[in-house]
Amino acid sequence: MLPVRPKGRPGARIEGGTPAELGRLGKSDRIVAQCLLRRGPVAQAVLVAATGLSRPTVTAALARLTGCGLAEMMPGQDDAAPATGRRAHRYRLTARAGHAVGVDIGRRHINIVIMDAGHRQIIRLDSKVSADADQDPWPVLKQAADQVQVALEQAADVSSVLGIAFGLPVPLTRDGLVASGTLLPAWMQVNPRRELAALLPGFAVHVGNEAALGALGEYTFGWGEGKRDLTYVKLGTGIGGGMVLGGRLHRSSGGPTMEIGHITVDYQGRRCPCGNRGCLERYVGGRELLASARKDDLEIEDIPSLVWRARSGDAACRRIIHEAASLIGVAIGTLANLSGPELIVLGGSLSAAGDLLSQPLRAAVDQTAFAAVTSSMSIEIARLSQWASACGATALVFDHFTESQS
Numbered sequence: 001m002l003p004v005r006p007k008g009r010p011g012a013r014i015e016g017g018t019p020a021e022l023g024r025l026g027k028s029d030r031i032v033a034q035c036l037l038r039r040g041p042v043a044q045a046v047l048v049a050a051t052g053l054s055r056p057t058v059t060a061a062l063a064r065l066t067g068c069g070l071a072e073m074m075p076g077q078d079d080a081a082p083a084t085g086r087r088a089h090r091y092r093l094t095a096r097a098g099h100a101v102g103v104d105i106g107r108r109h110i111n112i113v114i115m116d117a118g119h120r121q122i123i124r125l126d127s128k129v130s131a132d133a134d135q136d137p138w139p140v141l142k143q144a145a146d147q148v149q150v151a152l153e154q155a156a157d158v159s160s161v162l163g164i165a166f167g168l169p170v171p172l173t174r175d176g177l178v179a180s181g182t183l184l185p186a187w188m189q190v191n192p193r194r195e196l197a198a199l200l201p202g203f204a205v206h207v208g209n210e211a212a213l214g215a216l217g218e219y220t221f222g223w224g225e226g227k228r229d230l231t232y233v234k235l236g237t238g239i240g241g242g243m244v245l246g247g248r249l250h251r252s253s254g255g256p257t258m259e260i261g262h263i264t265v266d267y268q269g270r271r272c273p274c275g276n277r278g279c280l281e282r283y284v285g286g287r288e289l290l291a292s293a294r295k296d297d298l299e300i301e302d303i304p305s306l307v308w309r310a311r312s313g314d315a316a317c318r319r320i321i322h323e324a325a326s327l328i329g330v331a332i333g334t335l336a337n338l339s340g341p342e343l344i345v346l347g348g349s350l351s352a353a354g355d356l357l358s359q360p361l362r363a364a365v366d367q368t369a370f371a372a373v374t375s376s377m378s379i380e381i382a383r384l385s386q387w388a389s390a391c392g393a394t395a396l397v398f399d400h401f402t403e404s405q406s
């Protein structure tokens with residue numbers, strides 16, 4: 001948890017964002033600034049390659065951006081390129097260029113990250129959902145909007161808010177409607193973006209699937225450095241995922257994508273709220289793992305407790321995770337055969353099991369997928385742990401802001 005710095009009157013509401021200085025730049029400066037906003041700190045050579053601008057044009061743009069205080073140089077280390085002795089200076093935007101607010105709304109938690117345009121986390125705030133998210137979406141959305149205000153009041157020197165993005169544990173259509181009542185039946189056909197925009201007047205509000213945002217978070221701030229593609233699998237109460245291809249979050253034409261939890265593992269199997277039978281989530285979703293524990297007379301109330309007991313050596317808890325990992329590995333192996341991912345990142349509360357999860361999962365993937373697919377594929381545990389989706393939501397804000405200025 002980062003330090004909390006109280007600011008402003010208790011209960012004071014922050015309305016909308018002041019217009020961003022980034023929106024008033026000339027063309028080449030804007031292109032370089034947009035690249036920095038999306039990528040975070042990078043070397044000048046990366047900016048030249050990514051923007052297609054000439055080196056002198058990028059040099060001039062960086063001089064203007066640093067001159068007006070919107071960007072800064074981060075001196076390189078002597079050991080960055082020991083063979084040549086050259087320092088790899090990097091550039092990033094400053095806090096003056098703006099901030100993004102990312103919110104991850106779960107069934108039980110609301111995690112908020114405020115990130116500045118230079119990809120520095122200004123604040124993290126986590127809270128428990130006080131209402132029953134399964135029954136009623138409205139109090140949860142209201143609490144999330146209120147917590148955004150609390151986070152903005154606590155963050156010092158938030159100059160301008162480029163946008164606020166919310167990750168939700170539901171499949172969303174392209175129009176922003178909740179497309180299926182798989183995890184939260186009461187949220188079916190709710191338009192969370194419209195509701196949240198009404199609660200946060202003046203702000204640019206965006207929504208996305210939280211697992212998809214986890215992919216964007218890990219790509220932008222976690223495992224993605226130097227990678228073109230990343231596949232993220234979130235293992236918690238629900239099972240979902242997201243795919244970044246060529247640096248962009250993949251979206252299907254209809255909206256929902258990477259619904260890994262609804263891969264059929266037994267077509268005559270258990271009924272799933274999605275209307276299908278035998279979905280993966282009905283066997284290894286969080287509720288099912290806790291039900292397995294109860295069958296073994298274990299009193300375990302949530303997945304973090306299951307993971308903690310497994311890591312402490314509890315054989316029954318280890319077996320539950322091992323068996324789940326094997327079935328999840330079969331599903332991911334199928335996915336690997338279809339898409340040939342370079343890197344799979346495991347997130348969600350079950351991923352805290354580390355090797356207890358990833359080793360049997362990797363063995364099942366290797367058994368299921370072609371060796372030619374898996375030989376160059378790595379599987380890692382998420383670096384951002386439970387903050388992946390909130391961080392990804394800030395990256396979504398940067399994406400939307402960039403697109404709105406182009």
Ligand SMILES: [Zn+2]
Nearest residue numbers: 262272274279
């Ligand atoms: Zn299903």
